[in-house]
Amino acid sequence: xxxxxxxxxxxxxxxxxxxxxxxxxxxxxxxxxxxxxxxxxxxxxxxxxxxxxxxxxxxxxxxxxxxxxxxxxxxxxxxxxxxxxxxxxxxxxxxxxxxxxxxxxxxxxxxxxxxxxxxxxxxxxxxxxxxxxxxxxxxxxxxxxxxxxxxxxxxxxxxxxxxxxxxxxxxxxxxxxxxxxxxxxxxx
Amino acid sequence: xxxxxxxxxxxxxxxxxxxxxxxxxxxxxxxxxxxxxxxxxxxxxxxxxxxxxxxxxxxxxxxxxxxxxxxxxxxxxxxxxxxxxxxxxxxxxxxxxxxxxxxxxxxxxxxxxxxxxxxxxxxxxxxxxxxxxxxxxxxxxxxxxxxxxxxxxxxxxxxxxxxxxxxxxxxxxxxxxxxxxxxxxxxx
DNA sequence: ACTCCTTGGTATCGAGTCGATACTAATAAC
DNA sequence: GTTATTAGTATCGACTCGATACCAAGGAGT
Numbered sequence: 001x002x003x004x005x006x007x008x009x010x011x012x013x014x015x016x017x018x019x020x021x022x023x024x025x026x027x028x029x030x031x032x033x034x035x036x037x038x039x040x041x042x043x044x045x046x047x048x049x050x051x052x053x054x055x056x057x058x059x060x061x062x063x064x065x066x067x068x069x070x071x072x073x074x075x076x077x078x079x080x081x082x083x084x085x086x087x088x089x090x091x092x093x094x095x096x097x098x099x100x101x102x103x104x105x106x107x108x109x110x111x112x113x114x115x116x117x118x119x120x121x122x123x124x125x126x127x128x129x130x131x132x133x134x135x136x137x138x139x140x141x142x143x144x145x146x147x148x149x150x151x152x153x154x155x156x157x158x159x160x161x162x163x164x165x166x167x168x169x170x171x172x173x174x175x176x177x178x179x180x181x182x183x184x185x186x187x188x
Numbered sequence: 189x190x191x192x193x194x195x196x197x198x199x200x201x202x203x204x205x206x207x208x209x210x211x212x213x214x215x216x217x218x219x220x221x222x223x224x225x226x227x228x229x230x231x232x233x234x235x236x237x238x239x240x241x242x243x244x245x246x247x248x249x250x251x252x253x254x255x256x257x258x259x260x261x262x263x264x265x266x267x268x269x270x271x272x273x274x275x276x277x278x279x280x281x282x283x284x285x286x287x288x289x290x291x292x293x294x295x296x297x298x299x300x301x302x303x304x305x306x307x308x309x310x311x312x313x314x315x316x317x318x319x320x321x322x323x324x325x326x327x328x329x330x331x332x333x334x335x336x337x338x339x340x341x342x343x344x345x346x347x348x349x350x351x352x353x354x355x356x357x358x359x360x361x362x363x364x365x366x367x368x369x370x371x372x373x374x375x376x
Numbered sequence: 377a378c379t380c381c382t383t384g385g386t387a388t389c390g391a392g393t394c395g396a397t398a399c400t401a402a403t404a405a406c
Numbered sequence: 407g408t409t410a411t412t413a414g415t416a417t418c419g420a421c422t423c424g425a426t427a428c429c430a431a432g433g434a435g436t
Contacts, residue, residue, distance in 0.1 A: 005309050006301040010208075010294045011226075012316040017205025018223065019323055020198075022246030025395080030421065035206065038199075051384060058210030063423050065386055070421070087384045087431045106198045112322040113194040116315060121193050124315045127308050128200040134300040135207055213424075218392065239413060251394050253415055258392070275402045275413040 016109070023105040032057070033071055037101055040077065040093050044147055046168055047182035048091040049082070055182065056144055076100070145184040148177040152185065204297070211293040220245070221259055225289055228265070228281050232335055234356055235370035236279040237270070243370065244332055264288070333372040336365040340373065 024031035039056055040048055054064040068091070071077040076097035082088035093101075113121060136143055147153055148163070153172075157164035161171030167183055212219035227244055228236055242252040256279070259265040264285035270276035281289075301309060324331055335341055336351070341360075345352035349359030355371055 004302065004306065005313055006298040007294070009301040009309060009313055009316070010297040012313065012320060013201065013204055013297065014208055014223070014294060016201055016316065016320060016323070017208060018245055019320075019327070020202055020205060030394085032422065035202070049384080057206055059422090060424055061385065062387085062425075067422070069386090085384085085432070089385070106195075106202060108326070109198040109201065109319075109323065110194040112319045112326070113197040114192065115322045116318065118192070120315050120318075121197060123311055125193055125197055125200065127304060127312050128197070128204065130304065130308075131297075131300045132200060132204060132207075134303045135204070135297065138296070138300070139207075218423090220393065237413085247393090248395055249414065250396075250416085255393070257415090273403070273413085277414070 020106070020109055023108050026105045027100065027103060028074070029100070032059075032067060033076075034104065034106070036067060036071060037076060037093065037097050038104065038106070040091055041098070041101055042180050043144075044172075044176045044179035044181050045090070046165075046170070047144075047180065049088050049182075050091065051088075052182035053091070055142055058141070142182065143184060143186060144180045144182065145186055146177075147172065147179055147181045147184060149186055150181065150184045151187045152183070153177065208294070208297055211296050214293045215288065215291060216262070217288070220247075220255060221264075222292065222294070224255060224259060225264060225281065225285050226292065226294070228279055229286070229289055230368050231332075232360075232364045232367035232369050233278070234353075234358070235332075235368065237276050237370075238279065239276075240370035241279070243330055246329070330370065331372060331374060332368045332370065333374055334365075335360065335367055335369045335372060337374055338369065338372045339375045340371070341365065 021031050024034050029037070035057060036053065039053055043052065043056075046052075050061065050064045050068060053059075053068075054061050057064070059067075068077055068079070072079060076094055078092050078094060080090040080092065082090050113124075116124065133143070147165075148155070150165075152165055152167035154164040154166050156162060157166075162174045163172040163177050164170070165172055209219050212222050217225070223245060224241065227241055231240065231244075234240075238249065238252045238256060241247075241256075242249050245252070247255075256265055256267070260267060264282055266280045266282060268278040268280065270278050301312075304312065321331070335353075336343075338353075338355075340353055340355035342352040342354050344350060345354075350362045351360040351365050352358070353360055
C-alpha cells in the first residue's frame, strides 16, 4: 500500500487539499466557485468556455452549466456567444469578481509556501509539476499549459500583434502568451 | 501575488487536489466519504469519534453527523457508545469498508509519486510536512500525528501491554502506536 | 441540397455535502 | 445542586455533482 512513502505523499497532498477546501469556504463563494474564477482569470480568450472549464476541473458539462448559472446570478460571470461558432459561449469575469480574487483564500497556502527556502520552493515546484504531468497523461487529460510553451506558438509572427497562434490562426497579445490554454500542446 | 513562485506552488497543489477529487468520485463513494473511511482506518481508538473526525477534516459537527448517518446507512460505519463518557460515540469500520479501502482511488496519486526518484520522494515528503505544519499552526489545528511521536507516549511502560498513554492513562498495543491520534502533541 | 453524426450547451432530477441554527443529553465546574 | 460546557442530532436552505434527456449549431458524406 504505502510502499516507499508514495502512499504517504498521496495522503499529505490530500490532507493539504482538504485544508485548502476548508479555507475556500471563506467569503461569499464555495470552493469550486473560487476555482472557476481562478481559471477564468488565468485562461486566454479561446479557453474561457464552459467546455474548457469542465475539462480543466474534471467536471461534467451539466455540472459546469449549473455552477456557471449560479455564478452568473451572483454577478461574477458574464456569458457571451462566440461569433465564429454560435454553439460556444464566451465567459468573462465581472469587475466584482476581479476584486474578489484579490482576497483569494489560496493566498493562505501560498503564505505557507513562503516559509520554505528558495531552493525548497524550486524543487517542490519541479516535483509537483512532474507528478501532475504523469497523472494528467494517465487520465488522457490536456495539460492546460502556458500559451508561449506551446508548439503552435509563433513569437513575433504577425504584423501589428506581438505573437500568433498557428493552430487557431489568431494574433496573440503579449499578455495572452502567459495565459493558460485549452489547446496547448507542449513543444516536442 | 505569485511572488517567488509561492502562488504557483499553491496553484499546483490545488490542481492536484482537484484531480484527486475527480478520481474520488469512483466507486460507490463520494470524496468526503472516502476521507472518512481513510481516517477511521488510520486513527487509534480514542480518535475514532465524530468530534475528532470533524477536527481532522475541518468540518462542522452537523456535517459530520450527517455524513456518518449516510455511511452508516450504507453499512460502512458502525456507531457504538463510549462507556467512559456516554456522550461520545465510538466509530468503527465494517469489513465491507475495509474491503473497499483496498480499491482506494488515492492509489492513483500514489502511483504518480512512484514515478519520482527515491530522493525526490524523501524531499517532497519533508517539504509537504513542513508546509502542513505551518498551515495547521496558523489555523490552530491539531496535527493528528502518530501516537509514538507524542510527548505522552511511554514505550514499554505498562505490564501486560507494550506501551502506555500518559495523557489518557490507557495501555497501547504495538499497532496503535503507529496510528494517528486526536490528542497527539509532538515531543518538544 | 439532404441526411447523419458530432459537438457545445441547457434543463431537470436525485443523492449528498456543507454551514447555520436550534435542540437534547451527559459530564464538569462551582 | 445549579450552571456551564461538551458531544452529538435534527432540520433547513444553498449548492455540487453525475446522469439522463434534450436542443441547436456545425461538419461530413452522399
